[in-house]
Amino acid sequence: MSNKEAVAMTESYPMKGGDGTYSYTKNSTYQQESANYAQEMIDEAIAKKLDIKSLISNSSTLCIADLGCSVGPNTFIAMQNVLEAMEKKCLSQSNASKAPKFQVFFNDHAANDFNALFASLPHDRQYFAAGVPGSFHGRLFPESSLHFVYSSTALQWLSKLPEELLDKNSRAWNKGRIYYTSASEEVANAYAAQFTKDMKNFLNARAKEIVAGGMMVVLMPGLSDDIHYSQRSAGLLIDFIGSTLMDMVNEGLVSEAQVDSFNIPVYCPSPKEIARLVEENGCFSIERMQMMDSRSKRNAPLVDAHTFIMHLRAAMEGVFTKHFGSEIVGEMFDRVSQKSAEVSCLLDKGYNERERNQVFFVLKHK
Numbered sequence: 001m002s003n004k005e006a007v008a009m010t011e012s013y014p015m016k017g018g019d020g021t022y023s024y025t026k027n028s029t030y031q032q033e034s035a036n037y038a039q040e041m042i043d044e045a046i047a048k049k050l051d052i053k054s055l056i057s058n059s060s061t062l063c064i065a066d067l068g069c070s071v072g073p074n075t076f077i078a079m080q081n082v083l084e085a086m087e088k089k090c091l092s093q094s095n096a097s098k099a100p101k102f103q104v105f106f107n108d109h110a111a112n113d114f115n116a117l118f119a120s121l122p123h124d125r126q127y128f129a130a131g132v133p134g135s136f137h138g139r140l141f142p143e144s145s146l147h148f149v150y151s152s153t154a155l156q157w158l159s160k161l162p163e164e165l166l167d168k169n170s171r172a173w174n175k176g177r178i179y180y181t182s183a184s185e186e187v188a189n190a191y192a193a194q195f196t197k198d199m200k201n202f203l204n205a206r207a208k209e210i211v212a213g214g215m216m217v218v219l220m221p222g223l224s225d226d227i228h229y230s231q232r233s234a235g236l237l238i239d240f241i242g243s244t245l246m247d248m249v250n251e252g253l254v255s256e257a258q259v260d261s262f263n264i265p266v267y268c269p270s271p272k273e274i275a276r277l278v279e280e281n282g283c284f285s286i287e288r289m290q291m292m293d294s295r296s297k298r299n300a301p302l303v304d305a306h307t308f309i310m311h312l313r314a315a316m317e318g319v320f321t322k323h324f325g326s327e328i329v330g331e332m333f334d335r336v337s338q339k340s341a342e343v344s345c346l347l348d349k350g351y352n353e354r355e356r357n358q359v360f361f362v363l364k365h366k
């Protein structure tokens with residue numbers, strides 16, 4: 001790794017660890033549903049597009065990485081599925097005596113609850129497991145050392161907030177709001193520009209780490225090309241939390257400056273934006289790119305407000321608490337939960353997005 005590629009310094013806001021009421025472990029079934037839904041497409045990508053025979057001709061151990069793995073159980077289910085699909089492909093392409101070994105790298109920020117993750121590693125796993133702490137916006141692995149990279153619901157986290165959001169002299173100053181869904185185009189553009197920088201760094205790092213012919217599969221919250229950012233339902237919920245904070249400002253519980261200086265560092269790109277960045281990078285071919293439904297069954301009930309709030313809390317409590325402290329954040333989420341009927345109406349407003357709010361893409365290293 002050269003000096004220029006040194007470890008990326010990224011803000012980290014790990015998911016709620018442990019296994020309590022508000023933990024990620026207990027509140028990540030939507031992410032699990034998305035991953036389940038994507039599994040068929042991942043199996044298909046491995047079956048049709050991954051040339052395992054040529055990968056194992058150069059290495060007897062196939063290396064898989066989950067970038068932004070959090071604390072489980074989703075990562076274990078996903079890694080097991082990927083491994084089984086690769087084994088199946090191996091059997092169909094070569095004979096069983098040549099079955100490779102698998103090494104799985106679990107990556108997340110160093111502040112992630114790796115203890116919880118390691119303590120719950122499946123006992124019957126058929127792979128060597130290792131934790132890799134650090135930001136995926138920079139280099140994490142040696143050159144040409146990975147054969148398959150998976151990342152689910154993680155790349156939406158920005159490495160940092162665009163500075164203009166806090167600059168009173170900028171048109172992108174996000175006064176009185178904590179997100180871009182209800183904000184001006186300037187604010188949304190500042191978020192998009194930061195995502196562009198982060199995604200470029202991510203692709204550059206992976207281009208070095210993944211072997212030729214290796215594959216990367218990403219699943220993340222996204223926005224259909226034809227839908228305006230102001231309609232995204234998860235964004236509307238974050239705005240609702242912002243307005244709850246403003247109520248608390250009016251009651252003197254939080255200062256206005258505290259709200260003005262806070263924004264959620266998450267961006268949900270469209271397939272078009274991602275495709276442009278992959279093409280600019282030039283090292284990967286796009287094998288598949290589409291918006292998908294986050295519900296595993298098309299006729300499954302739409303997300304209910306209470307569960308949605310609990311999921312958002314498990315994923316975002318850390319980022320709020322770092323800025324406002326746990327007492328304010330506890331009160332804020334209690335107030336939001338008490339207004340779940342209002343949240344439900346808001347979610348209905350973003351109806352289309354509730355059906356197709358994830359972007360799924362498969363890249364192959366040229």
Ligand SMILES: C[S@@+](CC[C@H](N)C(=O)[O-])C[C@H]1O[C@@H](n2cnc3c(N)ncnc32)[C@H](O)[C@@H]1O
Pocket residue numbers: 010013014015028031032035067068069070071074075107108109112134135136137151152153154155157159315
């Ligand atoms: C919503 S969780 C998803 C966890 C898991 N992949 C799943 O699908 O359930 C997002 C995870 O991405 C991690 N993350 C965010 N930005 C990251 C970065 N730059 N480098 C490594 N991990 C990151 C967070 O710490 C968090 O654990």
